[in-house]
Amino acid sequence: MMAELIPVLTQNDINTLVAATARRISSDYQDHDLVLIGVLKGAFVFIADLVRHLSIPVEIDFIRVLSYGSGVSSSRNIQLTKDIETDIKNKDVLIIEDIVDTGLTLKYLIDYLKTYHPKTVRVCTLIDKHERREVDIEIDYICHTVAEGFLVGYGLDYDENYRYLPGVYHFQL
Secondary structure, X not given: OOOEEEEEEOHHHHHHHHHHHXXXXXXXXXXXXEEEEEEEOOOHHHHHHHHHHOOOOOEEEEEEEEOOOOOOOOXXXXXXXXXXXXXXXXXXXXXXXXXXOOOHHHHHHHHHHHOOOOOEEEEEEEEEEOOOOOOOOOOOEEEEEEOOOOEXXXXXXXXXXXXXXOOEEEEEO
């Protein structure tokens, strides 16, 4: 069975949204000690583009958690598989996510990173999707909001496929 990919955001749309978000972050964190923590694997493309648009110095690190497996919905079993390596104590931390869906993974990450005693922990996401939100989470920087659907492309995957696509697509089997 072939999957149908319906365009949601083009490469140009994404570039415009990421550049605008980077300007806000650069303004908000002027003269701050900012650490960006990308959530692997999905956010690797987004964080790379975001960093290139920033006008402030930042440290970059990555964290990896598993919550989806090979399905299209959260397994609700969150496992930390790669920890950060940067000392974030008394620093401003900005978690960089590809998509916020149920919010369970993000809540886990926020609570976990706070155990390192950063000055602040805030969140930036490429896509905010409220369809299945289960926890009340504040997202400080949102590039794009969608109501529903399973998305792929620009780092987002289905069973490790489609990350390479330059745009974001609604994935239908």
